[in-house]
Amino acid sequence: MAEELAINGGPKTATEGFPSTGNASGRDLGDEEIALVTEVIRSGKMFRYSGTMVEQFEKEYAQFLGIKHVQAVTSGSASLHTAVAALQLNPGDEIITSPVTDMGTYIAIVQSCCIPIFADLDKLTLNMNPKSIEERITDRTRAILVVHLFGQPCRMDEIMEIAHKHDLYVVEDCAQAHGASYDGQPVGTFGDIGCFSLQQSKQITAGDGGMLATNDEEFYARARDFHDKFYDRTGRTEGRIVQRIGINYRMNEVTGAVALAQARKLPSILQRRRESAEHLVSLLEAIEGINPPYMYPKTTGHSWWRFAFTIDEEVLGVDRQTFAEAIGAEGMPFATGYAGGTPMVTTPCIANHVAYGDSEFPWEPPYGRDPQYDVNDYPGALWGQQNIFASGWTEGHTIEHAEIIGKGIRKVADYYRSQK
Numbered sequence: 387m388a389e390e391l392a393i394n395g396g397p398k399t400a401t402e403g404f405p406s407t408g409n410a411s412g413r414d415l416g417d418e419e420i421a422l423v424t425e426v427i428r429s430g431k432m433f434r435y436s437g438t439m440v441e442q443f444e445k446e447y448a449q450f451l452g453i454k455h456v457q458a459v460t461s462g463s464a465s466l467h468t469a470v471a472a473l474q475l476n477p478g479d480e481i482i483t484s485p486v487t488d489m490g491t492y493i494a495i496v497q498s499c500c501i502p503i504f505a506d507l508d509k510l511t512l513n514m515n516p517k518s519i520e521e522r523i524t525d526r527t528r529a530i531l532v533v534h535l536f537g538q539p540c541r542m543d544e545i546m547e548i549a550h551k552h553d554l555y556v557v558e559d560c561a562q563a564h565g566a567s568y569d570g571q572p573v574g575t576f577g578d579i580g581c582f583s584l585q586q587s588k589q590i591t592a593g594d595g596g597m598l599a600t601n602d603e604e605f606y607a608r609a610r611d612f613h614d615k616f617y618d619r620t621g622r623t624e625g626r627i628v629q630r631i632g633i634n635y636r637m638n639e640v641t642g643a644v645a646l647a648q649a650r651k652l653p654s655i656l657q658r659r660r661e662s663a664e665h666l667v668s669l670l671e672a673i674e675g676i677n678p679p680y681m682y683p684k685t686t687g688h689s690w691w692r693f694a695f696t697i698d699e700e701v702l703g704v705d706r707q708t709f710a711e712a713i714g715a716e717g718m719p720f721a722t723g724y725a726g727g728t729p730m731v732t733t734p735c736i737a738n739h740v741a742y743g744d745s746e747f748p749w750e751p752p753y754g755r756d757p758q759y760d761v762n763d764y765p766g767a768l769w770g771q772q773n774i775f776a777s778g779w780t781e782g783h784t785i786e787h788a789e790i791i792g793k794g795i796r797k798v799a800d801y802y803r804s805q806k
């Protein structure tokens with residue numbers, strides 16, 4: 387006999403909440419961060435070019451990635467803006483990106499006076515589909531801004547091949563994917579520039595913060611100068627003879643101290659996330675009608691920002707809405723889709739081309755081709771947004787948490803199958 391569901395008045399599977407990246411329950415913040423922050427404050431050196439923490443953080447994160455340069459900035463959005471600025475594109479140039487991501491990805495493009503063009507997504511991962519990227523290349527395309535969603539890398543071998551074939555730059559948005567790897571290579575090291583976020587919900591955090599990574603000397607120099615008002619601190623020129631408009635995205639030493647302590651913990655944080663998430667994968671694999679997170683064959687390291695699965699409605703004999711309500715009643719922490727559950731081409735500023743005053747710059751002529759975005763052009767993204775069940779994951783999740791989640795999902799799946 388199937389167990390009575392909580393939604394029908396039966397006992398609830400999870401009697402307590404799960405760890406959250408929003409507070410200490412799901413975070414590894416403690417004495418190490420406090421010690422380094424204290425050192426900064428006692429030194430009186432809060433500015434990155436007076437102290438040592440930000441620079442040390444950049445060095446150690448570069449070592450972690452196995453890359454030449456890391457430039458710390460104030461957020462993931464700032465890292466993306468700085469990266470696109472470092473490409474020095476022209477107004478109206480097109481950048482192909484994902485229709486399911488954070489606004490930070492689009493801000494980087496539009497604040498660089500470029501135009502976002504969207505590729506469709508692989509429906510089971512919500513990662514950019516290489517074939518769709520290639521289909522949307524025009525004579526105005528200059529770059530691909532890849533988004534590694536939920537901590538799983540995009541199919542970078544295929545994407546890099548397309549980029550080389552069409553002579554396009556590649557920027558990787560790794561905001562959700564610290565430590566993820568594809569075919570043994572860390573994300574952020576495939577393209578020209580990789581971008582990361584240290585916002586509260588990410589694998590490592592300083593509340594806010596970010597950085598970009600590159601092996602290219604020219605892009606590094608441009609990023610370093612752009613993020614610091616294009617001031618020249620290298621002694622190449624005298625005084626404040628400023629060659630280009632930049633911005634102030636400098637990371638301060640207090641943030642740098644927290645980021646440094648967090649970066650040192652990243653391998654252990656990843657290990658804990660993987661242990662619990664992979665345990666849940668093995669539990670879901672054993673449930674008929676449940677499809678555990680889809681992994682590309684070449685995904686060598688998922689970094690588990692979100693844990694995402696789908697269901698087979700026919701096998702279970704239930705529609706996804708009813709299933710969502712039933713697992714919710716069991717205390718399972720899953721929501722459908724990501725960030726609003728629809729491709730972001732419908733969000734007003736993108737759909738209506740609103741960025742600069744009452745113009746439609748840079749979308750409208752003479753710069754842009756006035757692209758119109760139709761949500762139906764993204765069937766993979768739509769399907770994924772409507773069908774994927776996703777839960778935040780943290781380093782605070784344990785095997786026991788995975789067991790409870792597995793139990794709740796099994797209970798609901800078994801119940802509906804038994805009612806068929």
Ligand SMILES: Cc1ncc(COP(=O)(O)O)c(C=O)c1O
Nearest residue numbers: 461462463488490491561583585
């Ligand atoms: C995929 C993606 N890109 C960009 C960002 C922007 O990062 P931040 O919030 O640090 O500006 C985020 C984080 O929110 C993100 O998840």
